[in-house]
Amino acid sequence: MTAMLSIHDLRLAFGEGPQSRTVLHGVSLEIARGEAFGLVGESGSGKTSVLRCLAGQYRHWQGEVLMAGEPYRGERSPAHARRAQMVFQDPYGSLHPRHTVRTALAEPLRVQGQTDRLDERIDEVLQQVGLPLHFRFRYPHQISGGQRQRVAIARALILKPPLLLLDEPTSALDVSVQAEILNLLAELRRQHGLTYLLVSHDLGVVAHLCDRVAVMQQGRIVETLTCDALCNDEAQHPYTQALVVAAQA
Amino acid sequence: MTIEPPLLTVRGLQVAYGTPVAPVPVVHGVSFDLGREKVAVVGESGSGKTTVGRALLRLLPRQARIDAEQLTFDGIDLRHARESDMEALRGRRLSMIMQDPKYSLNPVMSIGRQIGEAVQRGGQVSRAECAERVEALLARVHIREPRRVAGQYPHEVSGGMGQRVMIAMMLAQRPQLLIADEPTSALDVSVRQEVLALLDELVAEQGLALLFISHDLHLVRNFCDRVLVMYAGRIVETLAAADLAQARHPYTRGLMASLPSLRHRRAVLPVLQRDAAWSAA
Numbered sequence: 243m244t245a246m247l248s249i250h251d252l253r254l255a256f257g258e259g260p261q262s263r264t265v266l267h268g269v270s271l272e273i274a275r276g277e278a279f280g281l282v283g284e285s286g287s288g289k290t291s292v293l294r295c296l297a298g299q300y301r302h303w304q305g306e307v308l309m310a311g312e313p314y315r316g317e318r319s320p321a322h323a324r325r326a327q328m329v330f331q332d333p334y335g336s337l338h339p340r341h342t343v344r345t346a347l348a349e350p351l352r353v354q355g356q357t358d359r360l361d362e363r364i365d366e367v368l369q370q371v372g373l374p375l376h377f378r379f380r381y382p383h384q385i386s387g388g389q390r391q392r393v394a395i396a397r398a399l400i401l402k403p404p405l406l407l408l409d410e411p412t413s414a415l416d417v418s419v420q421a422e423i424l425n426l427l428a429e430l431r432r433q434h435g436l437t438y439l440l441v442s443h444d445l446g447v448v449a450h451l452c453d454r455v456a457v458m459q460q461g462r463i464v465e466t467l468t469c470d471a472l473c474n475d476e477a478q479h480p481y482t483q484a485l486v487v488a489a490q491a
Numbered sequence: 492m493t494i495e496p497p498l499l500t501v502r503g504l505q506v507a508y509g510t511p512v513a514p515v516p517v518v519h520g521v522s523f524d525l526g527r528e529k530v531a532v533v534g535e536s537g538s539g540k541t542t543v544g545r546a547l548l549r550l551l552p553r554q555a556r557i558d559a560e561q562l563t564f565d566g567i568d569l570r571h572a573r574e575s576d577m578e579a580l581r582g583r584r585l586s587m588i589m590q591d592p593k594y595s596l597n598p599v600m601s602i603g604r605q606i607g608e609a610v611q612r613g614g615q616v617s618r619a620e621c622a623e624r625v626e627a628l629l630a631r632v633h634i635r636e637p638r639r640v641a642g643q644y645p646h647e648v649s650g651g652m653g654q655r656v657m658i659a660m661m662l663a664q665r666p667q668l669l670i671a672d673e674p675t676s677a678l679d680v681s682v683r684q685e686v687l688a689l690l691d692e693l694v695a696e697q698g699l700a701l702l703f704i705s706h707d708l709h710l711v712r713n714f715c716d717r718v719l720v721m722y723a724g725r726i727v728e729t730l731a732a733a734d735l736a737q738a739r740h741p742y743t744r745g746l747m748a749s750l751p752s753l754r755h756r757r758a759v760l761p762v763l764q765r766d767a768a769w770s771a772a
Contacts, residue, residue: 284679285650387536416535416706421749421760428759443679450751450760473753488680489709489753 244311246275246405246437247296252305254291265291266303267461275404278431278438280448280469282485283458289441292458293407296439297328310404320354327398331410333390337382343368343393344378350401363400371396371426388419395426399434408440412447424450445489449473457482497524498668498700499547503560506539506546506724514556518542518724525668529694529701531711531732533746534721540704543721544670547702548587549577565667582612586666590673592653596645602629602656603641609663628659632689651682658689665697672704687714708735708746720746723770742769 254266266288273279281289295303301316308314309325330336337346347364351357365375371392382390391411398406411427412420428451430436442448448455449469456466457479465479477483502522509515518539523530532540546557547569562569564585572580589595597605606625610616616624622641629637632655645653654674661669671690675683691714693699705711711718712735720728720743728740738744745763 284681417708417746417749418535418763421751422762424751425759425762444751446751446753449753449756469756473756485680486753488684 244275245272245308246277246310247271247273247439248306248308249292249296250306252292252295252303252307254288254295254300254303265461266295268305269458269461269463271456271463271466273437273439276431276435276437277454278440278452280452280455281439281441281458282443282445282448282455284443286460287458288461289458290409291461293328293409293439293441296326297407298322323350323354323403324401325403326405326407327401327403328407328409329391329394329398329411332414333387333394334382334414336394337390339382341381342378343373343380343382343385346393347378347397347400350397354401367396367400370399370430386419387415388422391415391419391423392426395423395430399430402434404435405437405439408438410442411440413442413444420447427451445472445485457485495526497526498565499525499702500561500563501525501547501559502562503558504543504546504562505558506542506551507556507558508554511556516724518546521721521724521726523719523726523729525700525702527694527698527700528717529690529703529715531703531705531715531718532721533705533708533711533718535706535746538721539724540706540721541672542724544587544672544702544704547670548581548585550581550587582609582661582666583664584666585668585670586661586664587670587672588654588657588661588674591677592645592650592657593677595657596653598645600644601641602643602645602648606641606656606660606663609660613664624663625659628662629656631662632656632659633685634659649682651678651686654678654682654686655689658686662693666699668700668702669693670702670704673706674703675710676705676707683710708750711735725770727769740769741766 250270252266252269255262255264257263269292281292283289294300298316298318303316344364347367348360351360351363364378368375368377373389373392412423415423424447431438440448440452449472452469454466454468455472456463459481465477465482467477477486504518504521505516506518507514507516521543532543534540545551559570603625606628607621610621610624625641626637629640634640634652634655640648675686678686690701694701703715712732715732718730718732718735719726720740722742728738728743730738735747738747748761749763751760
């Protein structure tokens with residue numbers, strides 16, 4: 243079985259010369275096809291930076307990335323968009339306020355030149371994320387936060403990428419709505435064999451959705467373990483143990 | 492020993508927007524007492540938690556109409572308090588810390604000057620004394636280099652530090668009641684523990700009454716004494732924080748059940764099934 247995503251010695255720095263500040267000090271991880279992998283850590287630990295490198299938002303990183311067996315060097319090509327898509331934390335900020343749901347969902351297809359069966363594809367993806375079809379005429383301000391996050395997930399899914407990069411997809415939502423979105427993500431992974439790289443500060447969310455988790459601190463992975471081990475208090479690193487204690491508090 | 496009357500008594504608090512002819516009520520008859528304790532208000536966004544907190548301090552927009560059968564703070568009837576009376580109470584005896592320090596601090600004023608303003612409100616002091624008090628307050632909230640931080644601007648400090656700066660401003664005067672609106676939800680786990688420890692210290696040492704608005708049930712269960720659960724502008728259940736796991740109301744139980752947990756992993760999280768009767772009581 244080949245890995246869906248393999249990252250070797252990923253390094254990222256901002257600024258030049260003496261002002262330079264390194265935010266990722268050689269991150270390595272491997273995610274199997276169909277696996278859900280969590281990345282936890284505090285703000286500033288570099289977990290979102292890893293996602294941004296993979297999504298092509300940061301392009302000046304160093305290291306080796308293989309996506310579905312092919313090398314990735316930071317390009318933002320149509321082919322890359324079909325391979326990996328990102329879902330952001332804030333559904334209020336990540337949808338264009340003056341675009342209807344339909345326009346937002348049609349955008350990736352237009353960019354890819356896949357404009358035949360446009361409405362059919364939009365209906366299909368709305369159904370997948372559990373939104374009524376008439377929602378395509380709504381604007382983001384006319385729907386709730388949880389529904390907006392569903393639209394963001396639909397937009398990520400419409401190109402049928404095998405890999406989803408999820409950046410705190412539920413932390414802006416109420417717990418009741420969070421449960422719905424987590425169930426949806428678990429169901430979509432089961433149905434379509436998707437691979438997830440999920441960034442979260444909430445260990446409960448990671449343990450619920452993921453098979454394995456890496457704990458980051460100051461730009462380094464300090465520990466990688468299975469979520470079963472995490473839940474059975476088998477974490478070795480003191481920082482991971484502290485996170486577990488805090489999550490149960 | 493006589494039983495102390497509660498510091499704050501709220502009976503039948505109503506808040507409505509819209510016109511008098513077509514009012515849109517957002518808080519429907521909320522009643523509770525608050526003594527020298529830590530009471531949490533929990534509920535989903537839109538349930539009216541923040542509106543209740545702001546109504547007590549009369550910090551709602553002008554269009555909001557606040558009505559109550561009783562609204563008493565330390566013997567003062569807040570319903571009939573004039574704006575000048577509220578000015579005298581706000582900050583000095585009744586204080587509020589807001590959710591996001593990024594939006595609540597003045598971005599173009601140094602941290603030292605902002606805290607200094609709060610110090611000066613408590614009574615005019617010399618500049619040197621004010622600076623000294625500011626540093627002492629920053630040290631009080633466990634900021635390591637108070638002199639350096641006093642000279643910084645809000646964008647130069649982290650979220651946790653910004654939150655502590657707001658607590659320092661609140662401490663510049665000695666309020667008896669503090670309304671904390673999601674004071675830790677923007678913070679990382681480790682910083683969150685520090686801020687909570689600090690609030691705990693204040694409740695224990697200064698006999699502060701704390702109304703803690705939060706959506707984090709885990710946190711509230713461990714940190715607070717009592718919990719008021721709000722749904723659609725009503726308090727649907729009041730219970731001891733320790734009993735949250737044994738909550739009776741289906742809404743509270745539904746919220747508790749939908750939390751992913753490290754201890755009890757489930758394939759599918761139960762989703763809240765809302766009942767129209769919850770908002771009709």
